[in-house]
Amino acid sequence: MNVLSKQGVALALVVSLSSLWLVGCGVTPQRLGDVPQPDQSRTAAISQSPSQLANDFARDLNAAGAKATVKGAVVTLQDADGQPITYDFTHTPKTKKVVFKAGEVTTTLDYQNGEVSGQIAMRLIWIGVKMVYGGAKAWFWYTKTHQGSNYSREELVKAIVYGIISEGVGGLPGGFLWKRLLPLVWKWVSGEAPIKPSLKDLFDLMKKDVGEVAAILAEGERLQRAGAL
Helix, strand or coil, X not given: CCCCCHHHHHHHHHHHHHHHHHHCCCCCXXXXXXXXXXXXXXXHHCCCCHHHHHHHHHHHHHHCCCCCEEECCEEEEECCCCCEEEEECCCHHHHCEEEEEECCEEEEEXXXXXXXXXXXXXXXXXXXXHHHHHHHHXXXXXXXXXXXXXXXXXXXXXXXXXXXXXXXXXXXXXXXHHHHHHHHHHHHHHCCCCCCCCHHHHHHHHHCCHHHHHXXXXXXXXXXXXXXX
C-alpha cells in the first residue's frame, strides 16, 4: 500500500491511545526550537539565485532534524513511506512561488507571504505543507479501505492526526501536537469533503489551513524555548 499501510493505521491508533493521547510525550532527533528563526526579510532573500534559495532551505530543514538533499534548485525530502517530496525553487525569483510535488499532488507556495499572516518562519510553513500532505494521504487511504460499518469518524480523525504528525521533520512532543491538531482535523472531517475525493482533492481542502498548522509549530517552538514543553 503506497499511501498508508495497514500497519501504519494500526500504529496510529495504538500511538494515539497510548504514548500520544495518554502520556503526551514523544522521542525526536532534535527540537524545532533549537533552530534559530531567520532574520532576513523574504523580499531580500528572493533576490538570491534559485540554487541559493534551495540550499538555504535545505540547510534550515537539516538543522531541524530533516534529511533534505539538493539538486540544482530542487530540495527533496522523503515522506513517511519513503516516497520523494520536492520543493522546486527554479522559478522562485521570478514568480515568487515554490512548486511543491508529492505523488499526484502538485501545488505552489507563496515564498514572500507564506500564504499566512504574521511572521512565521518559512521553514515552518513548508514543514506544515508536508504535514498536511501526510494527513491527506491518511484520509485518502482510510476512506478507500473502510466502507459501511467499517467506517468510524473517530478512527479516521486519529489516522489523519497520526498522518500529519508522522510527516513532521523536527522535534515537538507528540502530545502537544495531538492536542492542538485534533480540533483542526475534526473541522476537516465534519465539513463538506468532495464526493469520491482524490488525494489531491483532500490535500487542496486541507491546504487552506497550512497557516494554522505552521502557527501550531511556531507555538510549540515558543513553548520549548520557554521550557514549557
